[in-house]
Amino acid sequence: MRSNSSRNRRAGGLTIGWLPTYGADMELRPPSYFALAALIDGPLHGYAIARRARELSGGRVRISTGTLYALLERALSESLVIAGDPYVEGGRQRRDYTLTPAGRALLADEAARLAHAATTVSSRLSATSKAALA
Amino acid sequence: MIRERIGRAALRAYPPATREARGLEMLGMLLDAGEQSNRALVREIGSLVLGGLRARRALTARAGTRRLLADACCQAAIIFLMLWLISALNTQGSAGPSEQLLVQGVALAAILACALVGYQRIAAIGGLAALVAYGPLGLHTQLVGLLRVLVPIACLLVMVRAPQRRPHDPRQLLWLLPVFVLAALHGHAHVSLPEVLAVMSLGGLLQLLHDPRLATACSLVWIVVLLADAGRLTPAGLGAPRVAVVAAGLMLTIAAGPLWIMRHRATQ
Numbered sequence: 001m002r003s004n005s006s007r008n009r010r011a012g013g014l015t016i017g018w019l020p021t022y023g024a025d026m027e028l029r030p031p032s033y034f035a036l037a038a039l040i041d042g043p044l045h046g047y048a049i050a051r052r053a054r055e056l057s058g059g060r061v062r063i064s065t066g067t068l069y070a071l072l073e074r075a076l077s078e079s080l081v082i083a084g085d086p087y088v089e090g091g092r093q094r095r096d097y098t099l100t101p102a103g104r105a106l107l108a109d110e111a112a113r114l115a116h117a118a119t120t121v122s123s124r125l126s127a128t129s130k131a132a133l134a
Numbered sequence: 135m136i137r138e139r140i141g142r143a144a145l146r147a148y149p150p151a152t153r154e155a156r157g158l159e160m161l162g163m164l165l166d167a168g169e170q171s172n173r174a175l176v177r178e179i180g181s182l183v184l185g186g187l188r189a190r191r192a193l194t195a196r197a198g199t200r201r202l203l204a205d206a207c208c209q210a211a212i213i214f215l216m217l218w219l220i221s222a223l224n225t226q227g228s229a230g231p232s233e234q235l236l237v238q239g240v241a242l243a244a245i246l247a248c249a250l251v252g253y254q255r256i257a258a259i260g261g262l263a264a265l266v267a268y269g270p271l272g273l274h275t276q277l278v279g280l281l282r283v284l285v286p287i288a289c290l291l292v293m294v295r296a297p298q299r300r301p302h303d304p305r306q307l308l309w310l311l312p313v314f315v316l317a318a319l320h321g322h323a324h325v326s327l328p329e330v331l332a333v334m335s336l337g338g339l340l341q342l343l344h345d346p347r348l349a350t351a352c353s354l355v356w357i358v359v360l361l362a363d364a365g366r367l368t369p370a371g372l373g374a375p376r377v378a379v380v381a382a383g384l385m386l387t388i389a390a391g392p393l394w395i396m397r398h399r400a401t402q
Contacts, residue, residue: 047166064182065178065182066182066185066188069156069160070185070188073189093161
């Protein structure tokens with residue numbers, strides 16, 4: 001298992017740094033998180049990944065072509081996804097990408113971490129608002 | 135059809151290997167995503183170009199700092215040979231036919247051709263031999279003159295030891311064309327070697343987005359140009375164009391910074 005700092009350095013590296021992010025200390029930035037999450041239900045091609053990621057994020061994350069392929073390139077190199085064979089659909093060349101067990105595990109870790117962070121902050125907010133009301 | 139052409143043009147920002155592996159797929163997604171509006175298409179194209187430059191930068195960074203510096207020295211050696219050939223051809227043009235100048239011109243053209251095609255070790259050895267035969271080396275060489283020659287010698291030695299790793303490509307001989315054109319213009323029009331170098335440096339600055347090698351190579355050549363001008367640079371005699379040229383030279387001399395930035399990126 002990679003250390004958090006090394007994974008953070010990778011995530012903040014060459015490819016996805018200019019998009020809006022939650023912060024440099026996150027395990028996965030939102031585009032990577034939602035792009036990987038788009039593949040939970042099964043293999044998808046590039047454009048379908050971008051559409052699904054947008055749906056899953058409630059329209060907040062828009063992944064453009066350049067960003068998506070940089071992100072997929074990195075995910076492929078880290079064996080988080082695997083690429084299928086190219087095929088033609090509607091006159092366009094496509095290739096489906098599938099989430100690997102390592103990718104699922106990373107997503108599960110990230111989802112748990114986000115849930116924990118959300119719970120922590122929510123509970124503190126509730127506690128302090130009750131105190132403020134009292 | 136026009137959209138597809140624009141998309142294909144934008145894809146050229148990517149390294150050839152990436153284009154070959156995923157180009158059509160990326161083009162398909164670009165056209166799908168850009169179907170909604172022209173604004174969406176423009177956004178997608180912008181993202182594709184940025185992505186391509188990032189991919190190229192990553193590829194460059196993977197070469198490592200030592201390789202990048204060696205490549206920059208090799209490119210500087212080629213620029214030295216180009217400028218020397220322009221100067222030699224021009225001298226021949228203005229001084230009239232001379233067997234010695236003709237031999238020198240042919241020898242330099244052959245050395246430069248070898249370097250351009252990719253036979254860089256042979257070219258570097260030839261360049262060093264030419265420096266001894268025709269260069270300003272001698273017993274009465276002043277310190278500044280010696281320093282001027284040291285940089286090209288160092289670049290040629292690097293070329294012998296660590297030539298650029300690229301396949302032999304005869305198409306690179308096309309670079310001889312602008313050299314001959316500039317040699318014809320040099321002296322007749324308002325074209326000087328620093329101005330030729332300034333044009334190359336502009337290309338280097340543009341490439342800095344993803345590759346610092348040409349800028350670094352130009353920096354090395356600028357050092358020689360500045361040393362050549364060192365004796366002549368007096369406040370009274372310093373015209374505005376020369377100030378601009380010197381300023382550009384100094385700016386490029388510090389352009390090696392991106393090498394370090396890339397080194398950090400490469401180790402991530």
